[in-house]
Amino acid sequence: MKKHFETIVLGAGAAGMNCCLELQKENREYLLISPNIGGRICNDEQRHMNYGAVFYFGTYKYMLASGLP
Numbered sequence: 001m002k003k004h005f006e007t008i009v010l011g012a013g014a015a016g017m018n019c020c021l022e023l024q025k026e027n028r029e030y031l032l033i034s035p036n037i038g039g040r041i042c043n044d045e046q047r048h049m050n051y052g053a054v055f056y057f058g059t060y061k062y063m064l065a066s067g068l069p
Contacts, residue, residue, distance in 0.1 A: 005031040013039025 007023060009016045012034035023030045 002031075005029055007031070008033065010034070011039070012037045 006028060007030040009019050009023075009030055009032045012020075012032055016032065016034065016039075017037075020030055020032050
């Protein structure tokens with residue numbers, strides 16, 4: 001595994017995922033460190049659902065490749 005990265009992003013919530021998306025658009029090197037992907041952006045009380053960044057950043061190619069719903 002590589003030991004040096006240009007940018008390290010801590011957390012895969014809305015801000016972290018958006019940061020990675022922008023870095024990816026610019027072909028910049030980064031490492032994303034997070035115990036999970038998504039965070040909590042929106043809570044739907046009626047459906048008892050928490051929506052995370054997964055629902056908002058569907059263009060993130062590595063997330064899509066992971067097979068998460």
